[in-house]
Amino acid sequence: MALEFGIFCKSTIEEEFAPKCFGTTFPNLFDGNGDTTYLDWLLSAWGWTLSVAGLALLIALLVGLVVGTLRTLPESSWFNRLLITLANTWVEIFRNIPVLVQIFLWYHVIPMLVPILKGLPAYFLVSIALGFYTSSRIAEQVKAGIQSLPKGQTLAAMALGLTTTQSYRFVILPMALRIVLPPLTSESMNIIKNSSVAFAVSVSELTLFAMQAQEETSKGIEIYLAVTIMYMITALAMNRLMAWVEKKTRVPGFIAPNNPAGAH
Amino acid sequence: MKNSLSFFKISLSGLLITNLLMSMPSFAAGTFDKISASKSITMGVRDSSGALSYTLGDGKYTGYHVEICKRIISDLEKTLKTPIQIKYQAVTSQNRIPLVQNGTVDIECGSTTNNATRQKDVSFAVTTYVEEVRIAVKANSGITSIAQLNGKKVATTTGTTSVQILRKNERATGVNFDEVFGKDHADSFLLLESNRADAFVMDGSILAGNIAMAKNPKDFRIVGEVLSVEPIAIMIRKDDPQFKAAVDNTIKGLMKDGSIAKMYQQWFLEPIPPKNTRVGLELSANTKEAWANPNDKPAEEYAKK
Numbered sequence: 001m002a003l004e005f006g007i008f009c010k011s012t013i014e015e016e017f018a019p020k021c022f023g024t025t026f027p028n029l030f031d032g033n034g035d036t037t038y039l040d041w042l043l044s045a046w047g048w049t050l051s052v053a054g055l056a057l058l059i060a061l062l063v064g065l066v067v068g069t070l071r072t073l074p075e076s077s078w079f080n081r082l083l084i085t086l087a088n089t090w091v092e093i094f095r096n097i098p099v100l101v102q103i104f105l106w107y108h109v110i111p112m113l114v115p116i117l118k119g120l121p122a123y124f125l126v127s128i129a130l131g132f133y134t135s136s137r138i139a140e141q142v143k144a145g146i147q148s149l150p151k152g153q154t155l156a157a158m159a160l161g162l163t164t165t166q167s168y169r170f171v172i173l174p175m176a177l178r179i180v181l182p183p184l185t186s187e188s189m190n191i192i193k194n195s196s197v198a199f200a201v202s203v204s205e206l207t208l209f210a211m212q213a214q215e216e217t218s219k220g221i222e223i224y225l226a227v228t229i230m231y232m233i234t235a236l237a238m239n240r241l242m243a244w245v246e247k248k249t250r251v252p253g254f255i256a257p258n259n260p261a262g263a264h
Numbered sequence: 265m266k267n268s269l270s271f272f273k274i275s276l277s278g279l280l281i282t283n284l285l286m287s288m289p290s291f292a293a294g295t296f297d298k299i300s301a302s303k304s305i306t307m308g309v310r311d312s313s314g315a316l317s318y319t320l321g322d323g324k325y326t327g328y329h330v331e332i333c334k335r336i337i338s339d340l341e342k343t344l345k346t347p348i349q350i351k352y353q354a355v356t357s358q359n360r361i362p363l364v365q366n367g368t369v370d371i372e373c374g375s376t377t378n379n380a381t382r383q384k385d386v387s388f389a390v391t392t393y394v395e396e397v398r399i400a401v402k403a404n405s406g407i408t409s410i411a412q413l414n415g416k417k418v419a420t421t422t423g424t425t426s427v428q429i430l431r432k433n434e435r436a437t438g439v440n441f442d443e444v445f446g447k448d449h450a451d452s453f454l455l456l457e458s459n460r461a462d463a464f465v466m467d468g469s470i471l472a473g474n475i476a477m478a479k480n481p482k483d484f485r486i487v488g489e490v491l492s493v494e495p496i497a498i499m500i501r502k503d504d505p506q507f508k509a510a511v512d513n514t515i516k517g518l519m520k521d522g523s524i525a526k527m528y529q530q531w532f533l534e535p536i537p538p539k540n541t542r543v544g545l546e547l548s549a550n551t552k553e554a555w556a557n558p559n560d561k562p563a564e565e566y567a568k569k
Contacts (some may be wrong), residue, residue: 013431020492108458110427122460199422202444208422211358212445215423219361 007219008042008226011035038213038223045209046230052123052130052205053195053234057188059131064138065177067091069168071139072146087139094136100197102129107201126198134191138184145180146172178249185242189235196231206230295370295500295507296336304349307333308372308499309364311354312450314473315531315543316375316393316496321381325352328531329498332392332524333373336498336514343510356448357423361385364455364499371511374501375467377425379494381565387502389511390558391495392524393469394550394566397429399488400456400464407463409488411439419444419452419461425563429492443564448472456484469532469545477542492561493550512558519555 009021011036027041043244073080094102106129111117117125149172157167164165200206214220299305308385309325310317317327334350341348353369360376363369364386377395378388401486402408410433420426422445430443444461446452453474455461464471475484498515500508518524525547532534532545550566 013428013435049532108454118459199445200447202419202443202446202451204443208445212422212427215358215426216425218361218385 002217003225005222005226006010007217007222008039009037010217011037012041012216013188025163038092038217041209041213042206042230045204045206046234048123048198048203049072049192049195049230050234052127052198052203053192055124055127056130056134056195057191059127059136060134060187061193063183065142067135068139068142068144069173071143074164091136091139094132095140097133099130099133099194100200102133103197103201105129120260122201123198123203126195126203129238130191130194130197134187134194138187141180141183141187145176146181149175174249175254178246178251178254181246181249182244185239185246188238188242192235192238193231269486272519295504296344296510298367299370300344300346300347301347304351305340305370306351306353306368307337308360308369308374309352310356310374312448312474313375314449314467315474315476315536315545316469317373318473321355323352324504326537327373329373329375329392329496329528331531332515332518333371333498335518336371336511339514340510357421357520359445360499364501367501370500373501376499377468377494377498377563378497378560379425382499383562385502387500387504388497389500389508390515390519390560391497391554392515393496393528393534394548394554395467395469395494395496396548396550397426397491397494398468398471398486399467399491400453400466400475400484400486401419401462402459403485404481405462407487410437410443410491413440413441413463415441416462417442417444417460419446419451419455419464420466421446421452424466425494426549428493430465433491439565453478467494467496469543472532472543472545476536476543477539481541492563493566495554495561495566497560512560516558519558524555 006017009017011017021037064239067087067090070083071091072082075081077086097105103126106125107122111120153171153175154167157171162170195205195206198205199211202208205228210223214223217223266516270516307325307330309319309327309330311319313327315327316329317325319325330419337348337350353363355363355369355372360369360372360374361382364372376382376389376396377386382388399407399410399413407413418430418441420443421432427443427445433439435440444455446455449466449470452461452464452466456464457478464474471486473488478484498513515524518527528547528551532543532547535542
């Protein structure tokens with residue numbers, strides 16, 4: 001069968017070829033004619049995917065780092081034990097509920113209980129849901145990274161007279177975070193792919209675009225191919241970015257010193 | 265030797281699978297043959313398409329189109345002189361056309377608009393209902409026409425033709441609004457109910473059906489101008505004239521002896537299960553016209569008038 005990629009140059013209003021493929025995306029560059037084409041829509045949907053995934057990743061990294069670190073605190077006082085329990089509860093809650101259910105909870109249920117959240121746009125709520133879900137996975141990896149360090153490093157930090165905070169800041173975390181960079185790469189790529197669940201709460205991202213555009217045009221194969229390629233480009237770019245971070249932060253002689261390729 | 269033998273086995277089984285796959289599209293032989301061979305028919309149904317097709321829960325489906333399809337199937341039983349088992353397959357706006365094309369669904373009894381684009385992929389029975397695309401709003405919102413939607417959020421369902429109608433209207437009237445997509449009709453209605461959207465633009469029967477099933481039907485109103493007129497029909501596979509003729513004959517019979525009007529009365533004006541609420545959508549002149557002169561004209565023909 002012949003693929004008709006020309007569909008992307010058609011206007012979304014009249015189903016006719018627009019004079020320019022880019023109708024509204026770059027009005028100054030391409031002298032847009034004002035009618036949105038399917039290509040414009042694809043790019044705007046891609047933008048939504050990036051926004052949701054980017055914000056979610058930010059939340060996931062920050063929360064995951066804090067929660068993962070808290071889980072490894074020494075059980076020296078009641079306050080530390082409380083923090084450990086809270087962090088463990090956090091991970092178990094967000095890891096044991098399916099991500100789609102969490103999205104519905106954040107979109108439909110929680111705003112009912114906390115009215116302030118009603119004012120937030122859908123994409124923000126989805127990002128919170130996706131970010132918290134991923135944070136539980138990142139917390140688990142950060143914990144594993146910290147625990148993989150030889151006990152001697154913590155003890156050496158204590159022997160130098162560093163407080164708990166200082167030993168985490170200057171000794172434990174700098175090493176542990178380098179160890180967990182490869183699994184973090186996987187999580188960062190996962191979050192892009194997982195952002196496709198946002199369609200379920202009306203965020204007009206790539207998956208929603210695919211479903212709507214293929215219905216309007218009856219060109220499902222072309223549309224889904226294009227969307228697949230956009231997801232692949234994004235995930236691959238994330239992979240390369242993390243590889244670069246890994247390379248830049250590498251400590252010579254510490255994990256895989258002779259592997260210039262970076263991310264796994 | 266052992267290796268080459270197992271390779272031979274694999275390629276042989278591969279061939280067998282290919283053969284099986286190639287013999288699969290039995291619909292090439294016609295829906296009639298498929299039904300009489302399997303003694304069953306797969307009916308595509310919707311979970312929440314207003315009074316046209318909806319679920320009662322428990323895997324039971326009913327509605328105006330589902331009941332018409334049951335009449336068609338009982339006529340098929342008479343023609344084929346064999347009892348036919350009805351299998352329900354819930355479909356969505358996105359998968360209904362592929363499922364009819366690939367033979368999973370034999371007859372789709374939902375709320376599908378008959379338009380020229382779709383006629384390239386599937387066939388439609390004669391139009392049983394003519395839909396008018398309308399606007400549903402909250403009764404206390406004060407919105408009475410499309411012009412008042414400027415700057416508002418308008419919900420509609422992904423995979424439906426209403427989105428395009430909305431866009432055309434947006435350009436024609438210069439009214440600027442944000443589209444919000446619900447993943448199905450129930451979801452779009454929830455957007456309106458939870459104030460995430462100010463209006464829900466969709467087929468009148470779906471709006472009326474959703475309002476009838478809402479917690480407080482009085483909170484919602486259908487307002488404004490008719491945005492578009494669309495023929496809604498039962499969908500079947502393309503290029504199967506024998507099956508289409510059988511389906512059309514039953515429907516034309518229902519139109520001629522007036523039973524279709526009774527069915528309309530039953531589903532759109534009288535209380536319907538499960539909650540015994542009333543949809544309350546009066547018979548439109550367009551639908552009456554379609555019954556008087558049975559046809560399978562696409563929506564584009566209606567737009568020309």
